[in-house]
Amino acid sequence: MCFGKFARYIGYSLVLFAVLCIVANILLYFPNGETKYAYEDHLSRFVWYFAGIAGGGMLMLPPAFVFIGLEDDGCCGWCSCESYGKGCTMLSSVMAALIGIVGSGYCVIVAALGLAEGPKCSDSHGVWNYTFANTEGEYVIVLYLATHS
Template identity: 65%
Template sequence: MCFGRCARCIGSLLLALAVLSIVANILLFFPNGETKWASENHLSRYVWFFEGIAGAGLLMLIPAFVFLGLEDEDCCGCCGNRNCGRSCAMLGSVVAALIGIVGAGYCLIISALGLAEGPYCLNNGQWTYPFRNTNAQYLAEHSTWSQCTEPKNVVVWNVTLFSILLGLSGLEIILCLIQVINGLIGGICGACCCRQKSQQYAC
């Protein structure tokens, strides 16, 4: 199994997921494509946590580019490399994967909280969180969504985008966990290969 090739595939997927997370988070600032709600501070407080931009987005670029940069001229990871550089790189990718898990985990938690609390909207002439104390039951009770009169369709907007961020961050965590395993196995196998190669040269 070529561990470096697997890492590069994971890096490509993470890069795409990070871009999608940033886009989804940016869209949360503009319900129905309108900019006035952000300027008037009439958005859910969890939108301002930048979970998709910072957590699942920019922070995820670190492991994505680390994985993409891993060399894979051979499947063992470091054969022919006297300094076992590729083995160390595979083990180092584990640290990058852990950073990615932290970023994606942050996005996952904030997105879940945003879904549970519901949107900040105009309800009976007051700006409030009408679904805050419903234990997220409003998600299954679509008839209650009409309580939010402004911004229009804000419940659908928030539920859709927070759900997307939830799913994207969940996928990122899974991919980073796969790379943790891949990096550990690739690093250990590479180190063993280096020792075997050194012994052959010594003979």
């Protein structure tokens, strides 16, 4: 049984989310719409790992296009050869899903490390450093409680 239509919807949603990840990662390079933070090396080091562009964006596009390429008639998938049939469809879907898992895993790991280290901030002396690096991510909870009290 082939679920080509459902896979196609998943593929379109993956394309949408991949584009959103790429745009969000690009916006990290321009806080407040300014380029001076990148020129003056005031961006977090995890921004330069391109997690949203590479992991959440580019590595999500192959699975998206594989899922979009699944056809209702015969379910030929990415190979689009009737002679290969469902075996090729299964293989291409699994391989595409593995690529997507690697990309999303990379994105999640870099984001978690970035949250644990915290942003690069200017301290009271005007020196840019990772002020929250030794808080093991507890600054997120403190900031949340401070804004919601």
